[in-house]
Amino acid sequence: SSVGFGASPLGNVFGSVSEEQANASVRLAFQSGINFFDTSPYYGGTLSEKVLGKALKALNVPRSEYIVATKCGRYAEGFDFSAERVTRSLDESLERLQLDYVDILQCHDIEFGSLDQV
Numbered sequence: 671s672s673v674g675f676g677a678s679p680l681g682n683v684f685g686s687v688s689e690e691q692a693n694a695s696v697r698l699a700f701q702s703g704i705n706f707f708d709t710s711p712y713y714g715g716t717l718s719e720k721v722l723g724k725a726l727k728a729l730n731v732p733r734s735e736y737i738v739a740t741k742c743g744r745y746a747e748g749f750d751f752s753a754e755r756v757t758r759s760l761d762e763s764l765e766r767l768q769l770d771y772v773d774i775l776q777c778h779d780i781e782f783g784s785l786d787q788v
Contacts, residue, residue, distance in 0.1 A: 674706035674739075675699045680721040681714020689721065696725035700736065709767075710741035710778055711759060716766055723767035738769060741778035749783040 678684075680692045687695075696707070707726065709718045719740060726736065742759040743751040760775060780788060 671704045671706050673704055674708050675704050677707055677709040677718045677722045678713040679718075680709070680725070681716075681718030683713055683718070687721070689724065692721045693725045693728050696722065697729060700729055700731070705736040706739070707736060708739045710744070711763055711766070712741065712744045712746065712778055715746040716762075719763055719766035723769065727768055733769070737773045738767065739774035739776060740767065740772050741776045743780060743783055744778035749779070751777060751780065751783045751787045 675696065679687055680695075699707075707722060709722050711719055713719075714721075722738075726738070729736075740760075740763045742756045742763075743749055745759075760772070763772065764770065777783075777788070
């Protein structure tokens, strides 16, 4: 879709969002033609990924019907763009999202990380 669903609110970034509200939001977005969902382990200290994963699963549609992007490098404890942390981050995100793969992995706020590390 040309419009994406930014899932940071699912991590309670802007206020409390119940699981019911999250599921309804993701379902309505999908039914409205939005099939691109973006999240990050930073949003709500991993909560956004967990809630989005549950909501996508609740859609009960084939995985090929939607695109998921998540991020690496920025976490509640700070920035780490090392190869080891990026690899571990992806594995952790996949587990939280309950997915076998993500379509896009982005470096989160890369301009704030160590350029030597990047």
